[in-house]
Amino acid sequence: MNKILSINYSLYAGVVLTVLLIFLATFGPALAPHTLTETLRTRYVNGTIIAPPLEPFHSKDYPLGTDRWGYDLLSMILYGIRYTLIISTVVTIFKMTAGTIIGLYVGTWKKSPQWLEAFENAWSYVPLFIILYFFLMPITFDEKVESFILISYFIIIASIISIPSIISSVRKKSKEISKSIFIEAAQTLGANRHRVVWKHIFPQLKETLLVMFILEIVHVIAIMGQLALMKIFIGGTIFRPDSQIYLSITKEIAGLVGSARENIYSNSTYILYIPLITLLMITLSFNLLANGLKNRIQSAYQRTPWIKTGFEPTLVSKRKVYHGKLRFLPSGEKLALIILILAFVGAGTYVILNKG
Amino acid sequence: MRILQQAVFIFIIIIFLAAIPAIIEINPLEKNITWNLSQMDQMYVEFIRELARGSLGTYQLGGQVRYIAADITKNFFTSFSILLVGVLAAVVTGLLFGLFLSRFTVTRIINILLNILAAIPDFILIIFSLVLAIKIYEVTGVRMIAFRPDAGALNTWFPMMLTAIAPTLYMFKLIAVKYYQTSGEDYIRTAVSKGMPANYINFQHVYKNIEPFIIAELTKVVSLAIGNLFIIEYLLNVPGVTKFIFQSNQFQPITIGLFSMLLISLIVYFSIRIVLYLFKRGLIYE
Numbered sequence: 001m002n003k004i005l006s007i008n009y010s011l012y013a014g015v016v017l018t019v020l021l022i023f024l025a026t027f028g029p030a031l032a033p034h035t036l037t038e039t040l041r042t043r044y045v046n047g048t049i050i051a052p053p054l055e056p057f058h059s060k061d062y063p064l065g066t067d068r069w070g071y072d073l074l075s076m077i078l079y080g081i082r083y084t085l086i087i088s089t090v091v092t093i094f095k096m097t098a099g100t101i102i103g104l105y106v107g108t109w110k111k112s113p114q115w116l117e118a119f120e121n122a123w124s125y126v127p128l129f130i131i132l133y134f135f136l137m138p139i140t141f142d143e144k145v146e147s148f149i150l151i152s153y154f155i156i157i158a159s160i161i162s163i164p165s166i167i168s169s170v171r172k173k174s175k176e177i178s179k180s181i182f183i184e185a186a187q188t189l190g191a192n193r194h195r196v197v198w199k200h201i202f203p204q205l206k207e208t209l210l211v212m213f214i215l216e217i218v219h220v221i222a223i224m225g226q227l228a229l230m231k232i233f234i235g236g237t238i239f240r241p242d243s244q245i246y247l248s249i250t251k252e253i254a255g256l257v258g259s260a261r262e263n264i265y266s267n268s269t270y271i272l273y274i275p276l277i278t279l280l281m282i283t284l285s286f287n288l289l290a291n292g293l294k295n296r297i298q299s300a301y302q303r304t305p306w307i308k309t310g311f312e313p314t315l316v317s318k319r320k321v322y323h324g325k326l327r328f329l330p331s332g333e334k335l336a337l338i339i340l341i342l343a344f345v346g347a348g349t350y351v352i353l354n355k356g
Numbered sequence: 357m358r359i360l361q362q363a364v365f366i367f368i369i370i371i372f373l374a375a376i377p378a379i380i381e382i383n384p385l386e387k388n389i390t391w392n393l394s395q396m397d398q399m400y401v402e403f404i405r406e407l408a409r410g411s412l413g414t415y416q417l418g419g420q421v422r423y424i425a426a427d428i429t430k431n432f433f434t435s436f437s438i439l440l441v442g443v444l445a446a447v448v449t450g451l452l453f454g455l456f457l458s459r460f461t462v463t464r465i466i467n468i469l470l471n472i473l474a475a476i477p478d479f480i481l482i483i484f485s486l487v488l489a490i491k492i493y494e495v496t497g498v499r500m501i502a503f504r505p506d507a508g509a510l511n512t513w514f515p516m517m518l519t520a521i522a523p524t525l526y527m528f529k530l531i532a533v534k535y536y537q538t539s540g541e542d543y544i545r546t547a548v549s550k551g552m553p554a555n556y557i558n559f560q561h562v563y564k565n566i567e568p569f570i571i572a573e574l575t576k577v578v579s580l581a582i583g584n585l586f587i588i589e590y591l592l593n594v595p596g597v598t599k600f601i602f603q604s605n606q607f608q609p610i611t612i613g614l615f616s617m618l619l620i621s622l623i624v625y626f627s628i629r630i631v632l633y634l635f636k637r638g639l640i641y642e
Binding site: 114115117118119121122123124125126127128129130131134135137138139144145149153218221222225226229230257261264265269272276279280283284287288291302303304305306307308309310311312 | 365369373377458460477483490533537539579580586587591618
């Protein structure tokens with residue numbers, strides 16, 4: 001059919017943007033034009049005064065402008081982006097691993113225990129960021145504890161409190177699959193529970209779990225953002241009582257948004273927009289990636305609807321080609337992926353070599 | 357039995373949560389976090405004593421100490437109306453654009469818009485709407501939001517809209533996916549082959565099969581709305597029940613606040629169930 005319409009744009013855009021994010025997270029501080037403590041000195045250039053807050057795209061030294069005290073916004077973002085990505089990924093790894101293992105096994109039980117369902121239901125009522133708010137509120141402010149302790153504290157609590165929802169969704173999927181005939185066949189042939197779970201149920205869920213993993217990263221970032229609106233920044237909040245200023249210690253992106261929130265009412269709204277747009281880009285790239293993967297899975301497995309729904313995908317399903325021709329240079333998606341990895345390595349080496 | 361268990365779990369979670377700010381302390385010498393559990397029983401005893409005396413206790417608002425009982429009715433109804441309208445709007449728009457109107461070309465634009473918005477986390481949408489409201493005021497002079505807690509209608513309709521955003525997008529996505537899945541089933545083919553019109557199939561066959569999923573996800577939708585309500589009341593300075601929760605670290609107001617939130621969410625949940633039930637009774641044959 002129409003070839004241009006049936007390209008999975010969201011997958012490709014998602015992959016490229018995510019690789020870019022990983023690049024920034026790895027080499028961010030090396031790329032940053034200024035340190036976190038350097039400020040813009042007020043000075044005269046050709047008769048005009050240059051003073052903070054400097055607007056973006058006006059000066060070569062400060063491409064994204066400075067905040068009210070003259071700190072470079074671009075440098076703050078480049079230093080902070082690794083915290084956002086690493087914290088959210090680590091939380092997701094913890095909760096997905098625990099949730100998936102428990103969910104898969106509980107799903108194969110004959111009857112899921114009533115108390116578990118009641119607990120899951122009760123837990124799903126309480127918004128997660130409220131729980132985190134109560135845990136972090138007494139300890140986040142005024143650098144009373146080192147930020148590393150605060151970060152690990154956040155990671156542990158955020159992972160634990162979001163495990164029940166993952167158990168619940170994995171359990172339902174696993175239960176659905178364990179009703180299938182091929183599970184019965186495997187059990188008849190003598191497969192024990194571990195084999196049924198890991199050789200028969202888990203492979204069916206692999207793709208869904210991958211999509212879930214990426215979406216959960218976005219979810220963690222959203223929780224971090226909600227906390228940041230409440231002035232709780234991951235890694236600690238510095239509070240200056242004389243002028244009611246809240247600052248993020250780690251410069252983590254959600255924290256930058258939270259501390260710049262008051263600028264919404266001022267004339268220099270870009271101080272808020274720049275971290276906000278960065279955060280939006282981060283969440284969008286993960287969402288695009290997840291959406292692209294979902295489209296691909298859906299186009300392979302979905303049954304065609306009998307009535308017009310308005311949600312018909314335009315994608316053509318990709319099938320695995322076994323026994324294809326052996327080629328020296330791979331083509332299509334594989335080639336693009338190799339070029340992307342080469343570009344990543346090349347740009348990385350360039351940054352490291354030119355650090356001075 | 358299960359409802360009882362759930363109620364017990366929620367009760368324990370709330371009691372525990374409300375106590376956390378008082379329990380967790382920082383040891384300034386060793387710079388680490390300690391859990392001071394010894395205060396816990398004392399707090400619970402005091403809480404029950406206060407209730408037994410027939411008073412709800414006090415909370416701090418700025419510099420003054422106020423009685424919770426004096427303010428709770430008004431705050432309760434403010435939060436309740438915001439949440440009810442938010443969730444109701446979510447269910448109605450989700451059903452309209454996700455199911456009943458989705459096949460038309462005109463509404464497809466709205467579908468695309470909703471899909472794009474659904475990719476953005478809700479708190480970013482909240483900030484953007486604030487920016488938009490301020491910009492509209494700057495350009496046209498029309499006031500859309502107020503940060504004074506006594507601004508009347510301005511204090512309710514904008515928060516209602518903001519609260520509705522996240523649950524609407526969630527509901528829309530859920531219904532769209534379920535609609536697409538259901539429409540591939542064999543009973544839809546049977547209905548089509550019998551020559552039934554699309555609207556009839558949507559009401560009688562599709563909706564009936566999607567409804568259990570909507571009801572199952574309703575708790576999640578209400579919880580999303582509550583999460584956003586907390587943030588919105590905090591950001592926009594709305595005089596709702598969150599006033600008791602965010603103003604102080606005391607056990608008493610936080611517990612009362614959380615319990616009124618629970619009550620609100622239960623009432624909202626059951627009213628939506630009633631609305632769905634009436635919809636089914638009125639328009640769909642049993």
